[in-house]
Amino acid sequence: DVPTTLRERCIADLGEMNSLIDAVLDIFRAGSGPARDWQRVDIAALLQALVDDHAEQGQPVRAAIPSQPLVLRCDALALRRIVDNLVANALRYAGSAEVSLAQGREGVRITVDDRGPGIAPERLADVLQPFVRLESSRNRATGGAGLGLAIAHELTQGLGGTLSLSNRVGGGLSAQVLLPGERATA
Secondary structure, eight states, rough: OHHHHHHEEEEHHHHOOOOOHHHHHHHHHHHHHHHHHHEEHHHHHHHHHHHHHHHEEEHOOOOOOSSSOOEEEEHHHHHHHHHHHHHHHHHHHHHHHEEEEEEEEEEEEEEEEEEEEOOOGTTTGGGTTTTSSSSOSSSSSHOOOOOOHHHHHHHHHHHHHEEEEEEOOSOOOOEEEOOGGGGEEE
């Protein structure tokens, strides 16, 4: 009979391995071509639902999202995964996140801001690559596998958009997803 603590650790290890395999597969799926499930999506409603889901779990995620619909033709699951990954990073490294949405001449901009430590300017592009981790411990609970931002980056490109990271004045990180505006309607 295997001791309970050993069994629990083995189950946790298997869960981590499954998560890592799923994340690696997501990288390959994201880079395999255009999104397949494009539909008209109310981006404002999608983001508000995501923020509400986090709030129901007691996580400090705030929203600055217009109340009027903002419809964009895209893959809703891919967009939700992108923003979820960005929010998860903000929660992990800063303890809170703020999600905002704006439409301008250049397109639809989704921003996830935090007040964490930010990222050294010379490393901002690096963290968009798979398996790049700035947190040096081997503990996945404190630093993940280095795939969240890479997946968000690949999925954003699959939607025809760009993901950019910048340090905020006063500390923190701003992750901005810019999606082409020609498909957006208010």
